[in-house]
Amino acid sequence: MARFIASRLVSLILSLVVASVAIFVVIELVPGDPAGFMLGLNATPEAIAALRAEMGLTDGPLARYLTWTGGMLTGDFGTSYTYKVPVADLVAARLWVSLPLTAYALALSTLIAVPVGLLAASRRGRPADFAVMGATQLGIAVPNFWFAMLLVLVFAITWRVFPSGGFPGWEDGLWPGLRALTLPAVALALPQASILARVMRSALIETLGQDYIRTARAKGLSQGQSVRRHALRNALIPVMTILGLQFSFLLAGAIIIENVFFLPGLGRLIFQGITQRDLIVVESVVMLLVFAVILVTFLVDVAYALVDPRLRRA
Template sequence: MLRYIVTRTGSLCLSLLVASVVIFALIEVVPGDPVAFMLGLNAQPDTVAALREELGLNASVLERYFSWVFGLLQGDLGTSYTYRSPVSEIVAERLVISLPLAAYALALTILIAFPAGILPAAYRGRAADVAVMGGTQLGVAIPNFWFAMIMVMIFAINLRWFSAGGFPGWEAGFFPAMKALTLPAIALALPQASILARVMRSALLDTLGSDYIRTARAKGLTKGQALRRHALRNALIPVLTILGLQFSFLLAGAIIIENVFFLPGLGRLIFQAISQRDLIVVESVVMLLVFAVIFVNFIVDLAYAWVDPRLRVQT
């Protein structure tokens, strides 16, 4: 098991190294000089030169790459060209919204998907199965921004249970902040939960048809016991795979939902940074997201080994 963790950690570091090179190279070839963008069309050549010197853009490619990577390792993400403040501060401000939002949405996804996947598998072909399968079909089909707007109309405008958008900040207290994140989290979670419930159902149906479930029944377990003790954990492997992919999506893919609810999250930050050629912000946020995705996959890999003894490499 230890060896498995070590090799997984090694592959995590290697992936991060490759990702940093690719991201840096991509940003290098992107057209548009950030300095020209910042100073406007009529900038004096010597002003441009001075600013380039100040931002460190005149150093060689290798020098800039290494100073960026070493900065990252120390938590120093550089200074934003447009905001003129440390990128780490800007990102941290956004992360306190995006990360809880993603976690909230993920928790809702699991809370909805597990029962919604287990129920139809246990009662295959019955009313519960048909209802859940129909519901998840809708959940997958409806675009989440449209669903978000409908929720705003119902719960914020008509019923006035929630505010229509914005974020009061964590200073306002835990519950008001969570309340502000509730509608966006539901909007994000619903399609993901629909997908996950379907994966859960088919994975469970697969395992319920397997020989060891028949063995479990022959041992005297009831249908429910066989499902809980033997089928569920075996069905978890495909579910974990999807869950890992979904977390990365929830973290980075919330741009539209953040816009609908006026949430100053990571998605909006990267969108603005790209349009303003604030490449140092783009670079750092993309790196951060890549790190999040790779790290989540690392956690999923460890979870696989926890679930499935066949993956624990013998030492």
Template sequence: MIALVLRRFLGLLFTLLIVSLLIFAVMDLLPGDPASIMLGTSTSPETLSALRHELGLDQPLILRYGRWLAGVMSGNLGQSYTYGVPVAGLIAERLSVTLPLALMAIMLSVAIALPLGVLAASRRGSIFAVIATLFSQISIALPAFWVALLLIILFSTMLGLMPAGGFPGWNEGFLPALQALVMPAVALAMPQAGVLTRVARSAVLETMHEDFARTAMAKGLSSSAVLWRHIVPNALIPILTMIGLQFTFLVAGAVLVENVFNLPGLGRLALQALSQRDIIVMQDVVLFFAALVIVMNFIVDLSYLAIDPRMRKAV
């Protein structure tokens, strides 16, 4: 088992290396010159050349990639061309908004989808199955940004219960900051909960027809005990896979909801860096998103070994 974990970890590192090379190469192919954008079109060629030399833009691609990769490995992500501050500080600042938002959204999604999907599978034809089907279809059909607008109209404009947007910062107090993230988290969670409900229902239905489930029923165990002690734990693998994918999507793909609520998150930082041609910020943010996906897949793979004894015996 230790050898398997080590192989997976080495594969993770190799994948990150390849992804970093691809990200750097693609960013280098984007049109426009960061030095020209920083100085403007009216600058003299000598000043432009001096700034390109200062930024290292006149060096060969492989040297610039090596310097960037060495900085990433040492924790030095470089200096933003636009903001003039270390990129690591920018990412950490924006992540303090995006990460709690994604965690709140995924916890809300699981809290809704798991019980609803399990009950819909175990009580087919009941009101739970009807509710689960309707909820799944409606929540998947509604875009997250549209749900966000509806929440603002209802709870901010009409009822005045929640802030319509903005983020006060964690230094202003835990409750005000948390309150600012509630409606964005709900908007992000609803479509994900619809998808997860379908996955949970299908996984439980499939597991219910396994031999061990019928054997447990034949031993005289109650339906509830068989469901929660035997069926649900063995149906967790596809559910955990989907949760891992959804969490990475919520971190990397929350840019629309962040813009609706005017939240200074990581998605907005990436969008601003793209519009301002801040290559170093774009590279680091995209690499962070890619690393998050790869690391999350690694964690999900390890969780399989924890919840399924058969996989531990196989290795």
């Protein structure tokens, strides 16, 4: 097990290095001068040159890359050119919105998908199975931002059950914060639940066709008992893959939903950084999200080994 984890850690570190280089190169290739953009058309060359020196743009690319990565290793993500505050403070404030939103959406997705997938697999070829497959296909096809606007129309404008946007802050209490995140979490969760339910159904159907399941049934176990005691654990391996990918997608891919609901999260911070040409914010937050994706992938690999001992022996 220790060798398995060590190999995955080496892969994680190499992936982070490659990702940091790719992000830095892409930011470097963005056309235009950030200093000139921030000062406007009427700025003098002297003012632009002074701002470029303040932003560190006069250094060479290698020096800027080493300064950036070295700062991130010590927790220093630089200072935002627009907000004039450390990027780490911006990220810390926005993370308390994006991380609960991601966890909320992932919990809803799992709570919906697992029983629905179990129902479809246990009723394969029956009306319940066809209904589940049709509903999940619709859930995958509908864009989440359109579904988000529909939720706002129904639950915020018509029925006035949940707020239509904004975030009050956790200092106002747990319930106001959860109310503000409910509609965005549902908009993010339903498409992901549709994917997860289909994967759960396929994995269970494949597992239920194995010889050991037929042996368990022959020994007197009911279909429900054979699913709970034997099939479900083996069917969880592909489901765990999708859960890891969904967490990464929900954390890094909620830019549109956060803008629809005016949530001050990481996705909205990236969007604002791009529009304001605050490149240090963009590259630092994107690198942080890449680290989260790679870390979740690493944890999923470790969970594989815990669920399936064959991976540890391999």
